[in-house]
Amino acid sequence: xxxxxxxxxxxxxxxxxxxxxxxxxxxxxxxxxxxxxxxxxxxxxxxxxxxxxxxxxxxxxxxxxxxxxxxxxxxxxxxxxxxxxxxxxxxxxxxxxxxxxxxxxxxx
Amino acid sequence: xxxxxxxxxxxxxxxxxxxxxxxxxxxxxxxxxxxxxxxxxxxxxxxxxxxxxxxxxxxxxxxxxxxxxxxxxxxxxxxxxxxxxxxxxxxxxxxxxxxxxxxxxxxxxxxxxx
Numbered sequence: 001x002x003x004x005x006x007x008x009x010x011x012x013x014x015x016x017x018x019x020x021x022x023x024x025x026x027x028x029x030x031x032x033x034x035x036x037x038x039x040x041x042x043x044x045x046x047x048x049x050x051x052x053x054x055x056x057x058x059x060x061x062x063x064x065x066x067x068x069x070x071x072x073x074x075x076x077x078x079x080x081x082x083x084x085x086x087x088x089x090x091x092x093x094x095x096x097x098x099x100x101x102x103x104x105x106x107x108x
Numbered sequence: 109x110x111x112x113x114x115x116x117x118x119x120x121x122x123x124x125x126x127x128x129x130x131x132x133x134x135x136x137x138x139x140x141x142x143x144x145x146x147x148x149x150x151x152x153x154x155x156x157x158x159x160x161x162x163x164x165x166x167x168x169x170x171x172x173x174x175x176x177x178x179x180x181x182x183x184x185x186x187x188x189x190x191x192x193x194x195x196x197x198x199x200x201x202x203x204x205x206x207x208x209x210x211x212x213x214x215x216x217x218x219x220x221x222x
Contacts, residue, residue, distance in 0.1 A: 032208055043112075043198050043213030044151060087150060091207040094139060094158055098150035 002026045002090045009103040012078045020073040020102055022088030027068050031092045035062065035073045037084040038101075044087065047073065078106045114199050114214035122222050123189060129217045131182040131199030137212070139205045140182040142174060143198040145216070151198055157182060158205030189221045 005023040012018040024033065035047040048055055048062045050071075055062040061074040075082055087101040113132045121127050131140065139158045143151035156164035157176040165174075171193075173185040182199055196216040203209055 034207075036211075041215075043200075043215050044211075045213070046210040049209070085150075094156050094163060094205045094207055095153060096141075096207045096211055097153055098143075101150055 002028060002031055002092070004088045004090060004099040006086075006088050006099060006102045008100070009105065011105045011107060012075075012082075014079060014106055014108045015077050018075040018078045018082070018104065018106075020075075020086050020088075020104065021070065022072070023070045024088070024090055025069045027090055028092060031090040033062065033064060033068075033071050034089040034091055034096065035060070036087045036089065036098075037082075038087070039081075039084045044098075047086070078104075080106050080108060082106055112199055112201055112212050112214035114197075114217050116217055117215070118218050118220075120220045120222065121186065121189065123191070125189075126185070126187045128186065129184040129197055129199075129219070131184075131201075131214060132180055133201040133212065134180055135201065135203075135212065136179075137201035137203050138179060139202045139207075140176060141200040141202075141211065142182070142184055143200065145196040145198055147195075155184075156205075163205065186219070189219075191221050194219055194221045 034049040036044040038044045050062045063072045083106045085101040115130045142154040145151040154168045155174045160176045175183040198216045200211045200213045202211045
């Protein structure tokens with residue numbers, strides 16, 4: 001399984017944008033890039049996913065590097081409710097294997 | 109209905125007990141998953157069912173026995189567990205067997221083995 005590398009933790013101020021990086025240098029051409037987040041005492045929650053092009057949805061934006069070896073999850077205006085563990089995951093076939101994730105702390 | 113429902117929410121069992129965890133979804137999804145999550149660790153994939161057939165077993169010990177009676181229901185039968193099996197067990201589902209879209213997760217069943 002291709003691996004992802006994320007910072008252990010990041011901190012953001014409320015109402016400011018947050019850029020969460022992810023490196024995946026061993027990504028294959030058919031791997032999708034997924035982002036999930038997990039709030040305390042809850043199951044993981046889908047955030048966004050993409051293959052090659054940048055993606056936007058109501059929660060976030062996903063910027064994928066041209067060589068696909070890295071990606072960035074962008075939360076446009078962080079709120080206290082965005083404090084969670086954010087997982088960057090590669091999928092190929094029917095497996096979604098989680099990496100260690102980034103703990104995002106949001107300060108008011 | 110975009111929910112994955114897991115029961116029970118909490119389970120305490122002894123090492124000689126037999127118990128089951130249940131997961132249900134009514135979104136018409138054809139793939140269902142079991143993950144195990146220890147405290148402060150990421151979820152670990154255990155099993156994948158695709159179209160009611162077991163397609164992935166991540167070398168899980170036989171004391172965990174999955175079952176998919178129909179496309180809406182996924183069970184995890186537990187027997188002769190060890191205290192180190194105490195964890196949060198998460199169920200998820202997705203529309204198709206290939207993970208090209210969203211996985212929907214339940215809130216999990218927290219298992220304590222005494």
